Amino acid sequence: xxxxxxxxxxxxxxxxxxxxxxxxxxxxxxxxxxxxxxxxxxxxxxxxxxxxxxxxxxxxxxxxxxxxxxxxxxxxxxxxxxxxxxxxxxxxxxxxxxxxxxxxxxxxxxxxxxxxxxxxxxxxxxxxxxxxxxxxxxxxxxxxxxxxxxxxxxxxxxxxxxxxxxxxxxxxxxxxxxxxxxxxxxxxxxxxxxxxxxxxxxxxxxxxxxxxxxxxxxxxxxxxxxxxxxxxxxxxxxxxxxxxxxxxxxxxxxxxxxxxxxxxxxxxxxxxxxxxxxxxxxxxxxxxxxxxxxxxxxxxxxxxxxxxxxxxxxxxxxxxxxxxxx
Ligand code: DGY
Numbered sequence: 001x002x003x004x005x006x007x008x009x010x011x012x013x014x015x016x017x018x019x020x021x022x023x024x025x026x027x028x029x030x031x032x033x034x035x036x037x038x039x040x041x042x043x044x045x046x047x048x049x050x051x052x053x054x055x056x057x058x059x060x061x062x063x064x065x066x067x068x069x070x071x072x073x074x075x076x077x078x079x080x081x082x083x084x085x086x087x088x089x090x091x092x093x094x095x096x097x098x099x100x101x102x103x104x105x106x107x108x109x110x111x112x113x114x115x116x117x118x119x120x121x122x123x124x125x126x127x128x129x130x131x132x133x134x135x136x137x138x139x140x141x142x143x144x145x146x147x148x149x150x151x152x153x154x155x156x157x158x159x160x161x162x163x164x165x166x167x168x169x170x171x172x173x174x175x176x177x178x179x180x181x182x183x184x185x186x187x188x189x190x191x192x193x194x195x196x197x198x199x200x201x202x203x204x205x206x207x208x209x210x211x212x213x214x215x216x217x218x219x220x221x222x223x224x225x226x227x228x229x230x231x232x233x234x235x236x237x238x239x240x241x242x243x244x245x246x247x248x249x250x251x252x253x254x255x256x257x258x259x260x261x262x263x264x265x266x267x268x269x270x271x272x273x274x275x276x277x278x279x280x281x282x283x284x285x286x287x288x289x290x291x292x293x294x295x296x297x298x299x300x301x302x303x304x305x306x307x308x309x310x311x312x313x314x315x316x317x318x319x320x321x322x323x324x325x326x
Contacts, residue, residue, distance in 0.1 A: 003069075003309050005302075006046035008034045008055050011074055012291075015298025018306060023048075040064050048305045050074060054267075057081040062089055070308040072301045076100060077238060078318055079211040087319040094304035094314045098156065099296035100288040105160030107287035108236045111260035112149075112165065112204055114281045115232050117141040121278050142203070142230065142257065144169045150202030151175040152195070152218075153237065154184060158208035162188055165204075174198050199226040204234065211238035219243065224250040232258045236287040239264040244271040251277050262287045 005019055007027040019025050028034045028042060033054045043049055043064045051057055053075040062068070062085055071086055071093045078095050086093050114120060118141045125131055125139070149165050151158045154177040165171040166188045173190035175181075176198045184190055195218075199205065205227065209215050219233065220243035227233070233256060235242055244265040250256050251274075258279035264270055267285060274280065288294065304314035313323050 003047040004045060005048045005050060005305060006042035007050040008039060008042065009052045009074075011050075011301070012295040012298040014295045015300075015302040018299065018302045022306070023309075043068065048072065048309060050301050050305060051080075053077060053080050055080060057086070059085045062086055062091065070094065070305055070314070072304045072314075074297055074301045077210060079238060083319055087322055090322050092308055092314060092317045092322050093319050094301070094308075094316050095318055096297040096300040096304075097316055099300055100293040101156040101160050103290040103293035104157045104236055104287040105164060106290075107262065107283070108157070108161045108206055108208075108234060109164045111234050111236065111262065111281055111283070112144070112161075112206065112232070115234065115258045115260040115279075116144055116204070120281045142232070144171055144204070146170060146172070147203035148172045148174055148201055150193075150198040150205040151190075152198065152205065152207050153177060153209035154181055155208055157236075158206070159184055161206050161208070162190060166190075171204070174202055195223075196226060199223050200228070202231060203228065204232050206234040207237045207241055209237050209241055211240055215241050217241070217243040219247070221246040221249075224256060227256045229255065230257050232256070232260065234260045236262040239267055244274065247271075248273045248277070251279055254279075 002022060002024045004024045007025065010027060010029055016025060026042065028038060039055060039061060043061055048070045049068060050072045057071055057080060059082055068091055071081060071091055073081060073093065073095045076095050076097045078093060081093055083093055118139045122139050149162065149171040151162050151173065154175045162173045166173050173188050174193050175190055176193055176195050180192045185192065218241050224246055247259060248271050251259060260281040262283045263285055304316055307314040
């Protein structure tokens with residue numbers, strides 16, 4: 001009997017090819033987030049679950065199938081899964097790190113430039129036929145060269161953004177993380193600072209942290225009030241790390257210059273007022289949306305499944321302690 005794989009949404013075909021010969025595969029193919037009912041049905045049926053970051057894999061879902069062998073998340077972040085409970089039940093949870101680093105770093109870099117140079121506003125204005133002839137004072141933005149970029153969370157993506165901004169534009173880099181990285185400091189002349197110092201001194205702040213109870217609303221009213229009036233906030237990590245309501249207020253009052261967001265507190269809904277602001281650039285959680293990254297994610301997510309189904313440890317397991325229990 002071939003093992004059964006349930007995939008909760010359409011993903012690039014390339015990864016699925018690895019499964020075709022050796023597994024039975026069912027894909028939820030509607031263009032919407034799978035309902036709880038359909039998810040339960042799929043999980044009951046399968047041996048391995050390949051899920052998306054929009055699926056809440058909570059205790060109830062885990063309990064649906066006592067024989068579930070693996071939860072393979074099609075994402076690097078895994079805050080959508082109750083890891084503690086999956087671990088208790090001995091189920092490996094895997095993710096897809098590394099392969100989307102460049103895509104997300106490039107998107108973050110694009111957002112930095114877009115918000116600093118008011119690209120969305122400019123686009124809207126010219127499309128609406130509201131531009132006169134060339135005007136010396138039209139849509140003045142902020143130059144990035146020699147400004148200070150503050151990176152919160154120096155994982156691969158945060159470092160990738162710093163690399164691009166430092167090497168190609170010549171920004172100075174500050175960073176804050178739970179640990180220091182002296183190699184990074186040497187390579188990019190970067191300075192490790194406290195979170196408060198980073199907020200106070202940076203002209204551009206970019207967030208690259210996981211969503212944990214300790215990082216929820218890391219940037220709220222107080223943090224925003226520490227930022228320079230001329231500073232920009234960029235987030236491509238997880239929406240709830242920013243108190244979005246407080247951000248809207250700060251942007252409305254021009255307490256900071258602008259924000260560029262790829263992720264939202266109640267995705268895909270936006271906090272009231274956010275969409276009306278001119279000093280924001282918004283993208284719909286598409287930072288990793290390149291053909292290359294999404295294809296590689298599908299390959300990695302399926303490879304993780306095949307490893308576990310063949311009795312091996314998957315390379316990217318977020319709760320490796322489950323293997324010791326077996
Ligand atoms: C992830 O993989 O966690 C990203 O948010 C997807 O874009």
